[in-house]
Amino acid sequence: MKIALLAILGLAFGALGGxxxxxxxxxxxxxxxxxxxxxxxxxxxxxFSFMPMGAVIGGIGGASLFAVLAIRDAEVAIEHEHVARRDR
Known part of the structure; x- marks a missing residue:
């Protein structure tokens, strides 16, 4: 769900920027x-030509960039297990 949300967000930001x-x-x-x-x-x-073309290219680029970042973030463990230390 996070990947799809970020892809849609990237689509919107990319379309505006494009x-x-x-x-x-x-x-x-x-x-x-x-x-x-x-x-x-x-x-x-x-x-009628440059603005729509830029919006399409930017939308596709933004969506794919945000999706790749979300997929990579899902692969990385967010919380690391802490090993308890023994006091000597």
């Missing part, structure tokens, strides 16, 4: 390649 990076990449693309701004072409390019 969308932000997609917007940044789209704005850089517009600046570098001088995309036409006639009737909002450049805005449509950013918000």
């Amino acid at each position: 969308a932000a990076l997609g917007i940044s990449a789209g704005l850089a693309w517009i600046g570098i390649f001088k995309t036409s701004n006639f009737e909002g072409d450049s805005g449509a390019l950013v918000f």
Whole structure:
């Protein structure tokens, strides 16, 4: 259950971060390649192609990263058994 919860959390955070990076990449693309701004072409390019693509890639990456971290955490023992010492 913990692994699934962390994967969903990673999906949400990754999608938000990926969308932000997609917007940044789209704005850089517009600046570098001088995309036409006639009737909002450049805005449509950013918000209908770069942002969703970034959100999908970020969501998949975030979900897989959080799931891998949760799986590795499940393999490691959280509590170690303490061996009682004898007083001499």
